[in-house]
Amino acid sequence: MLTQIQETVNYISEKTSLFQPNAGIILGTGLGGLVREIEAQFVLPYEEIPNFPVSTVEGHSGKLIFGKIGGRNVVVMQGRFHYYEGYSMQQVAFPVRVMKYLGIQFLFVSNASGGMNPAFEIGDLMVLNDHISLLPDNPLIGKNDKEIGPRFPDMSEPYDREMIKKAHVYAQKEGFKLHEGVYISVTGPCFETPAEYRYMRIIGGDAVGMSTVPEVICARHMGVPCFAISVITDLGIDGKIQETTHEDVIKAASKAEVKMTSIFKHLISEHI
Ligand code: HPA
Numbered sequence: 001m002l003t004q005i006q007e008t009v010n011y012i013s014e015k016t017s018l019f020q021p022n023a024g025i026i027l028g029t030g031l032g033g034l035v036r037e038i039e040a041q042f043v044l045p046y047e048e049i050p051n052f053p054v055s056t057v058e059g060h061s062g063k064l065i066f067g068k069i070g071g072r073n074v075v076v077m078q079g080r081f082h083y084y085e086g087y088s089m090q091q092v093a094f095p096v097r098v099m100k101y102l103g104i105q106f107l108f109v110s111n112a113s114g115g116m117n118p119a120f121e122i123g124d125l126m127v128l129n130d131h132i133s134l135l136p137d138n139p140l141i142g143k144n145d146k147e148i149g150p151r152f153p154d155m156s157e158p159y160d161r162e163m164i165k166k167a168h169v170y171a172q173k174e175g176f177k178l179h180e181g182v183y184i185s186v187t188g189p190c191f192e193t194p195a196e197y198r199y200m201r202i203i204g205g206d207a208v209g210m211s212t213v214p215e216v217i218c219a220r221h222m223g224v225p226c227f228a229i230s231v232i233t234d235l236g237i238d239g240k241i242q243e244t245t246h247e248d249v250i251k252a253a254s255k256a257e258v259k260m261t262s263i264f265k266h267l268i269s270e271h272i
Helices: 002-015 032-037 089-102 161-174 194-202 213-221 246-271
Strands: 023-027 039-045 063-069 072-078 106-115 125-133 178-185 207-209 226-235
Touching: 002 039, 002 089, 023 032, 023 089, 023 246, 032 063, 032 072, 032 246, 063 246, 072 089, 072 246, 089 213, 106 213, 106 246, 125 161, 125 213, 125 246, 161 178, 161 226, 161 246, 178 213, 207 226, 213 226, 226 246
Parallel strands: 023 072, 023 106, 106 226, 125 178, 178 207
Antiparallel strands: 039 063, 063 072, 106 207, 125 226
């Protein structure tokens, strides 16, 4: 694993004149607009990067972008890999490993998700304070390389509490509604049935989606602190459940992404 990571890191470092990112950013479905805020210095399509899987889903363009946001160096994944596309958990999380070895000190993640908390509305933002994995697999299963991280990583603070506080302070100042809650990860690709949403609410979920958790597990394994925001694109709340399509998700995400982008930009420029 380390050999593969090193090979990819060496390729990227050469292509980017040894660009040193301070933070990594993963952009979720319909949430690629943050890229417009970046002064891009290097752009590498996934298909050109050794050992990188290639993204296939609509709404994901598949590029690694290196540049500045809010005066800080960042590496941005525009488009991510999902388990439902057929990749292994290790493949899904591989770019996070690479970002860590490129030098990131913090990981920012966004995703589109279904809201189950009755206080949520479409277009709302939820900062993750915890997660529950309903995935049938874990990216750390298999031989562990102690150089990368411990066999049994701690998960007592999956999302950085200080950064969550700072996000609330900023959201309040800007007048953004910002919920906080627990994200449940599922494989997809089906959206949930009404009974499944009800079940996920009962076990403690506020939002449900098909990403984020494998990436956060690998980041925490390597000691990288994480901050994640869900954009609520549909509702899994009794009485409010409607037919949902991928297009609905993209549309709702695009509407909310301005607020999300502004929070990410603020946190990176002021607190990284
Ligand atoms: N469920 C799972 N994943 C999702 C949803 C949802 O309702 N909305 C966007 N991604």
